[in-house]
Amino acid sequence: MLESPDNFRKDFPFFAQNPDLVYLDNSATSQAPSCVIDRLNRYEQLQKASPFRGLYPLSVQATDDYEHARNLVRDFIHAGSGEEIIFTRNATESLNLVAYCAGNALIHAGDEILVGITEHHSNMIPWQQMARRTGARVRYLTCSREGAFNPDDLEQSLTDRTRLVAITQMSNVFGQINDLRTLTQIAHRRNALVVADGCQSVPHIPVNVRELDVDFLAFSGHKMLGPTGIGVLYGKKDLLNRLPPFLTGGEMIEEVTTEGATWAPLPQKFEAGTVNTGGALALGEAIAYYNRVGFDAMMARESALTRRLMTGMADIPHVQIIGSPKPELHHGLVTFTIDGVHPHDVSAIMADHGIAIRAGHHCAQPLHAYLGLNATCRASLMFYNTEADVDAFLNILSEIRGAMGYAD
Amino acid sequence: MPIKPFYNDILMDHHHHPAHKHELPDANLTLRGVNPSCGDQITLHLLVNDAGIIQDGSFTGDGCAISQASADIMLDLIIGKDQTNALHLCSLFMKMIRETVSDSELEELEEAGALQDISHMPARVKCAVLGWHTMEEAFRSQPTIH
Numbered sequence: 172m173l174e175s176p177d178n179f180r181k182d183f184p185f186f187a188q189n190p191d192l193v194y195l196d197n198s199a200t201s202q203a204p205s206c207v208i209d210r211l212n213r214y215e216q217l218q219k220a221s222p223f224r225g226l227y228p229l230s231v232q233a234t235d236d237y238e239h240a241r242n243l244v245r246d247f248i249h250a251g252s253g254e255e256i257i258f259t260r261n262a263t264e265s266l267n268l269v270a271y272c273a274g275n276a277l278i279h280a281g282d283e284i285l286v287g288i289t290e291h292h293s294n295m296i297p298w299q300q301m302a303r304r305t306g307a308r309v310r311y312l313t314c315s316r317e318g319a320f321n322p323d324d325l326e327q328s329l330t331d332r333t334r335l336v337a338i339t340q341m342s343n344v345f346g347q348i349n350d351l352r353t354l355t356q357i358a359h360r361r362n363a364l365v366v367a368d369g370c371q372s373v374p375h376i377p378v379n380v381r382e383l384d385v386d387f388l389a390f391s392g393h394k395m396l397g398p399t400g401i402g403v404l405y406g407k408k409d410l411l412n413r414l415p416p417f418l419t420g421g422e423m424i425e426e427v428t429t430e431g432a433t434w435a436p437l438p439q440k441f442e443a444g445t446v447n448t449g450g451a452l453a454l455g456e457a458i459a460y461y462n463r464v465g466f467d468a469m470m471a472r473e474s475a476l477t478r479r480l481m482t483g484m485a486d487i488p489h490v491q492i493i494g495s496p497k498p499e500l501h502h503g504l505v506t507f508t509i510d511g512v513h514p515h516d517v518s519a520i521m522a523d524h525g526i527a528i529r530a531g532h533h534c535a536q537p538l539h540a541y542l543g544l545n546a547t548c549r550a551s552l553m554f555y556n557t558e559a560d561v562d563a564f565l566n567i568l569s570e571i572r573g574a575m576g577y578a579d
Numbered sequence: 580m581p582i583k584p585f586y587n588d589i590l591m592d593h594h595h596h597p598a599h600k601h602e603l604p605d606a607n608l609t610l611r612g613v614n615p616s617c618g619d620q621i622t623l624h625l626l627v628n629d630a631g632i633i634q635d636g637s638f639t640g641d642g643c644a645i646s647q648a649s650a651d652i653m654l655d656l657i658i659g660k661d662q663t664n665a666l667h668l669c670s671l672f673m674k675m676i677r678e679t680v681s682d683s684e685l686e687e688l689e690e691a692g693a694l695q696d697i698s699h700m701p702a703r704v705k706c707a708v709l710g711w712h713t714m715e716e717a718f719r720s721q722p723t724i725h
Binding site: 523524531575 | 581585586595618642643702706
């Protein structure tokens with residue numbers, strides 16, 4: 172069955188439940204289609220058994236379903252093997268896993284870690300903390316005012332001590348896609364690993380980790396039509412094998428004695444404790460939904476909506492767009508300010524008219540400081556948004572200065 | 580069709596024409612307050628004499644209309660009063676936000692009563708109390724004025 176672009180919304184019970192809401196906070200979290208919720212329910216209500224250990228049919232079924240979900244993730248990002256797909260709680264946990272384990276195994280005092288100034292706090296604080304533990308030093312790679320990284324800047328920022336580059340594929344403030352393939356080639360030439368944040372990119376564009384050649388990629392299920400509480404870490408097999416475990420306990424061991432333990436092979440080595448089976452199955456179902464609809468149809472919708480949104484915004488006086496003025500570089504994500512009106516007030520007025528957007532620093536406080544901004548607003552689209560959503564947003568946007576007592 | 584003004588006249592007036600938003604070089608009690616949920620930040624500057632009277636006060640920083648107007652209204656109220664009185668008004672303001680304030684107490688709060696409706700907007704409570712909390716912390720952290 173192929174979903175019709177006109178009928179995307181019927182797949183999402185959220186919109187039937189909230190018919191008057193204009194939901195433009197998809198970069199924070201996306202809504203889930205009913206097939207995803209149904210899969211979660213079916214496991215929790217009818218099929219619940221702990222995978223891996225039980226020898227009875229339901230447990231075997233849970234193991235098969237869980238591994239099937241892993242394979243769906245593997246194919247979705249074109250990883251070489253299911254052993255390279257670690258299920259985590261979310262991207263934050265994935266990035267903490269890499270920072271913690273790499274800090275223990277691969278990074279030493281005096282080494283340098285290069286972090287993009289655009290990074291979400293989840294791809295920045297774990298490196299700061301790791302640097303404190305190891306005596307390594309965090310340095311920052313700056314971008315243009317429009318959010319673009321210049322490969323020459325990376326070339327010049329890398330030193331013989333740089334062990335790792337942490338950078339996002341798509342900024343959650345600019346919406347711009349970084350050319351990770353080129354950046355990774357440069358980093359690899361200098362023997363630095365690349366840890367990429369795929370939170371915003373994986374839900375919106377096809378991602379091929381083998382083409383990009385990044386060493387690690389983290390993303391969250393809840394931003395890509397899945398439920399909360401399930402995320403993914405992709406890592407190259409040889410690197411994951413070189414890392415020590417992150418959390419220890421059940422399921423991740425091979426043999427345990429009173430003296431110590433040996434570790435299970437990948438990917439179980441990094442999945443300590445009873446896994447989030449329902450979440451993984453539901454994420455697998457979300458990927459099946461992506462596969463049915465197809466990125467071509469989704470991206471065409473998001474691109475048309477972004478163009479409508481940014482064309483409308485450009486016509487409203489006193490609205491300042493952060494990043495490129497070109498809609499095709501924003502991938503549905505538009506950060507902006509209104510002269511003289513604090514973003515929190517913009518967001519509150521929007522909320523008063525049933526429009527959900529984000530205000531603040533979007534977990535990218537150092538980027539805001541770098542840009543000289545205290546806070547911004549962000550509207551973010553998904554393929555299930557409509558022209559009517561965009562028009563409602565633009566209509567209120569054009570009235571905000573008036574509602575705040577300005578004459579123009 | 581224009582939408583209605585979002586905040587009442589008192590808030591809007593203090594937001595657009597804050598009397599106390601400026602530096603205060605003579606200040607002897609200064610504290611920064613932040614609201615991490617939205618990035619609002621204010622720095623409160625107070626000049627307190629030996630008798631504990633707030634002789635002058637101001638705020639600087641960046642924040643939404645509510646946080647800025649609330650701080651400005653607070654300074655209107657506390658300048659000229661002593662520390663004990665200022666903290667008393669602060670406790671009344673918190674009571675108002677928690678919807679447990681009496682009519683006579685509300686009168687004591689004068690223009691700050693314009694923020695009473697914030698109790699119905701949970702997401703904005705932190706904005707409204709930012710200046711007040713900062714004042715409370717300033718007095719608590721530094722009981723002796725130098």
